[in-house]
Amino acid sequence: MCRRGPIIRDASGADKGRVPAAGEQTCYHRQRHPLHFHRFVHSPLIVEIEGLCKTYPGAERRAVDEVDLRIARGRIFGLLGPNGAGKTTLLSMLCGLLRPSGGRMRIDGVETAATTAAMRRRIGLVPQDLALHPSLTAHENLEYFGGVQGLGGGALAKRVAECLAIAGLEGLANRRVETYSGGLKRRLNLVIALIHEPDLLVLDEPTVGIDPQSRRFIHEQLRRLNAAGMTIIYTSHYMEEVEALCDELAIIDHGRIIAQGTVTEVLNRLASSLIQLRLAGGLSAALESELRALPGVTDLQADGHAVRIESDDPLLTLSRVLECVRGRGERVTSASLGAVNLEQVYIALTGASLRDGS
């Protein structure tokens, strides 16, 4: 069943989408935006991306490189990656802020080279920056972002009131935003993206620089919105947030998706291939090169006394590693197999070195 409003059957509508696959439903919704009657295919996948690329003019390498991504309707999807990995570029293409250099995108079943204005109205973007007018009140900000999309009168007033309630800002609605705390501004930044009732909410690090209470409040609201059927794409550098909030996730680095699946799948994938050691005297250069040369070792990361080794055959590799360490006269204080949390997976996949974000 369609979630959105009354269905209007319209046989004369221009076919801009694909032929629906088995199990899919073709729906003709009267858009909330009264300007458009837009046909779309009610696909179980709200986002389908194939071979998506983006090369900035003058850049030597692609910012986004042959990315494939499928996001199911009604899920909370986490997108992780270090600075400069290509997250924002990917989200920008999805939201129609950037034109892809290549590849295909389908938003709710409608194939599009670049996200069109009508498609954009079905996506709510919560940018990392506080994209608000500081000298306006929360009420005026919501009224403005609703009004410029053609919403007016009672419908706009109703949506503004609903959004203020979601953000818990009813009592502060008539105060100028410049007088708000960081947490209040973040909440308003979130609900402005909801004013037009999007199907897909894209959040780019929405909890940066706020206190744990505000973060918790935002998470609760996101869960509620998701429970009501909204699909959410969430990027963050806080691994525990993504682990607790998201059903699925993808890790992107150097413009490529390097891991994708449910949180458990991603954790298990690495859990079965990761060896973690603590060395009493740290990792010397000679020992590191010896360990790297061992059969079965695919990657090695060192952080002080901690050493993480990826392997195709962790059990056999562990015995070789321990033998090698002992042979060098070094003492192992602890050793374990498998990942403990998402952050360890993330570090294992993307490396521990600093990124300049370029």
Next chain:
Amino acid sequence: MRPALIALVTSVRKETRIILRDREAFLLLFLMPFVFVLVMSLALQGSFREHSQGARAKLLVINHDDGAIGEKLAEQFRSARHFTTEIRTEQVAPEELEAEVRLGHYKFAIIIPPKTTEQAVKRVAQQLDATVAQVTQQPIAIGLLADPAVHADQRALMMTTLNRALQEVETGILLKQVGEAGKRLVRARQLFPEIPAVRAPDALHTFAEVKDPPYDVTTGLRPPTSVQQGAPSWIVLGMFLLVIPLSVTFIRERQLGTLQRLHSLGVSPWVVMAGKIIPYLVINQIQFGLILLEGMYVLPWLGGDALTLGHTPGALIVVSLATSATAIGFAFLIAVMARTTEQAHVFAPASILILAAIGGVMVPKFVMPVIMQQIAAVSPLSWALEALLDVLVRAGGLREAAPEIGGLLLFAGCCFAVVIVRFRRYFRA
């Protein structure tokens, strides 16, 4: 209401709210020009300004005299360092000549009537001749016309120069005639010792004194006041000050990410632009109206001269709209070119001040060196100023101000063309 109209109204309302809540911008847009007009008009009232060494006013000498006096006068002005002199000997219709001067093509015109030399010689001879009972030859009236936009001090300089030149010519004629008469007298006394001496006239008055030229030969209006001449400059400067808040707010919104957010929502760039243009256009018109009202009512109340709206006040509306369009276009141009608000904060006021200075807003163009007067032609503030002078000072209308209005609109069009290209590129990603 149609959704597109709702979007436009919402955009305009938001921009208006932001402007009204930005106290600094509000002061910049309204208080500064208001105080400027008040202070500058009162301070400069009746004052004389220093003239730059290189300043040369454009002068037209119509020499209808076929004798030595016309030639000598023309030669004196041709070599005068304050003037760039053009000499014509052919007949020019008085209306045509007056229009050329009134529209500022020449700052001054001197008309030397036909038979000036003959009449001057005759008048001096009559005055020297003791046998002539009454001098019948009337003083010769040398005509002078001045561009209404020329300040009083420049007119005074012109009159002094002209009167001095005429005195020199008169003295020359007198000396020549006295010398000749003296020789004749010596010869005559040798034959007839009882011949009386030559009459020594008290004053010759060969030429009528040249007075302050009338503002308008046909209507006989009095010369424009310093308020009338100064107000257009401050009006133009005041109107162009909106470049600062408009460009800065635009860049701030780009930095805050609200423009990107609008883009992500599929809002038309036209709505975004119109949402900014309309309130600033209205504000500019209010500013313009307030400055005119200030000149008309506040300045006389403080003891200054009153501003009058010229012969065609309707033309002022067109000039004002064209000036606003240019200022807004320029503001948008800065907004799309500057990367940060800091850049706009520096570049916007600096560019306005430079364009104002070279455009004759700070210092009248006619006191600038020739090279600077040529450079002034590239400043849109100069075009706006000349258009206002055409209407407020030179009693012109739309036809007279049309070249400047055309220039302003062309400049605004070019600015908007660049802005639209950049803006569409931004919105199309």
